[in-house]
Amino acid sequence: xxxxxxxxxxxxxxxxxxxxxxxxxxxxxxxxxxxxxxxxxxxxxxxxxxxxxxxxxxxxxxxxxxxxxxxxxxxxxxxxxxxxxxxxxxxxxxxxxxxxxxxxxxx
Amino acid sequence: xxxxxxxxxxxxxxxxxxxxxxxxxxxxxxxxxxxxxxxxxxxxxxxxxxxxxxxxxxxxxxxxxxxxxxxxxxxxxxxxxxxxxxxxxxxxxxxxxxxxxxxxxxxxxxxxxxxxxxxxx
Numbered sequence: 128x129x130x131x132x133x134x135x136x137x138x139x140x141x142x143x144x145x146x147x148x149x150x151x152x153x154x155x156x157x158x159x160x161x162x163x164x165x166x167x168x169x170x171x172x173x174x175x176x177x178x179x180x181x182x183x184x185x186x187x188x189x190x191x192x193x194x195x196x197x198x199x200x201x202x203x204x205x206x207x208x209x210x211x212x213x214x215x216x217x218x219x220x221x222x223x224x225x226x227x228x229x230x231x232x233x234x
Numbered sequence: 235x236x237x238x239x240x241x242x243x244x245x246x247x248x249x250x251x252x253x254x255x256x257x258x259x260x261x262x263x264x265x266x267x268x269x270x271x272x273x274x275x276x277x278x279x280x281x282x283x284x285x286x287x288x289x290x291x292x293x294x295x296x297x298x299x300x301x302x303x304x305x306x307x308x309x310x311x312x313x314x315x316x317x318x319x320x321x322x323x324x325x326x327x328x329x330x331x332x333x334x335x336x337x338x339x340x341x342x343x344x345x346x347x348x349x350x351x352x353x354x355x
Contacts, residue, residue, distance in 0.1 A: 161341040163279075170328055170345035171279065177339035214279055218340040222294055225279040 129154055129217050133226035139234040144205045148229040150215030152196045159219035160198045162191055165212045165228075174213075175200065205231070236260030236344050240329050243349030250319050254349055256312040256329030261344075264307040267332035269342065270314045272325035280325075283314060284332070297323075319353045326350050 130153040140146050150160065158178040163171035173182045175191040178198055188203040202209055210233050215226040242254040256268070267286040273279050283303040284292045291303050302315040312329060327349050330342040 158337070159339050161339070163342075170347055171342070172345070173341055173343050176341040177335055177337055180335065180339075182341075182343065216279070216341070221292070223281050223340070225281075227278045 128222055129156060129220050129224050131215055131217055131224055131226035133213075133215055133229050135229060136227065137230040137232060139232050140205055141234045142205055142207065145201065145203050146205060146231060147199055147201045148213065148231075150198045150200070150226050152198075152217055152219075154220075155196055156217045156219035158193060159217055160191075160193065161216045161218060162189075162200045163214045163216065164209075165214065166208075167211075171214060202231075238329055238331070238344050238346035240327065240346040240349040243327065243351045245352045245354060246319055247355050248320055248353055250353070251315070251317045252319065252351060254314040254316065254327055254329075254351070256314075256346060258310050258312070258329075258331075261331065262307075263305055263310050263312055267340075268303075268305070268312045269330045269332055270303065270312075271328045271330050271342070271345075272323075273328070273348075274322075274325040277325075282327070285312060316351070319351075321353050324351060324353045 132151045160178045162175040165171040178193045179191045190201045192199045212228045212230045237259045239257045269284045270282040285303045300318045304313045329346045331344040333343045334340045
């Protein structure tokens with residue numbers, strides 16, 4: 128199975144901060160990388176698919192990029208609702224696998 | 235409006251069985267790739283099973299031979315029959331629709347709220 132490694136596992140930030148975190152695949156997955164946001168006690172929500180395409184209804188403060196097998200999710204300006212855990216997921220090779228998550232906490 | 239509603243979770247002893255249901259409105263399960271994804275307490279997400287087309291089914295190695303995914307098209311509902319449960323199956327189980335973009339990137343775009351399964355004596 129393809130292993131997805133996210134870093135950092137957690138970070139502390141303030142309202143208005145720009146934050147970036149990464150997801151790395153242990154083999155090439157082209158652009159088949161998705162990002163999800165999960166609030167505590169809630170189901171994950173799709174943010175970005177295909178490495179950089181915003182899902183409908185997702186605000187443009189979220190953006191995704193890639194370089195080789197490293198993928199990045201950026202939130203341009205944190206708002207209270209953005210404090211959550213973010214997961215990446217590859218859909219290149221079955222079984223689809225997720226990273227372990229990056230938890231964004233309030234500083 | 236799309237609704238995905240899981241049910242059937244609960245407390246079950248090791249070795250026991252449970253059947254989860256995923257009732258969908260707003261789209262047709264038989265025309266979509268329907269998945270179960272689970273999340274153990276304090277852990278990340280793990281894909282469990284997929285059903286699509288003419289009841290083609292695929293499973294994670296961790297549940298193969300113990301879990302069975304099925305579908306009742308008349309009820310627009312997906313099921314997960316879980317047998318020989320172990321404590322490692324304790325998790326919130328989500329039902330999720332898998333879609334694909336024009337570029338063929340697949341993603342889970344609709345999720346239910348989850349149903350909690352606790353395997354404990």
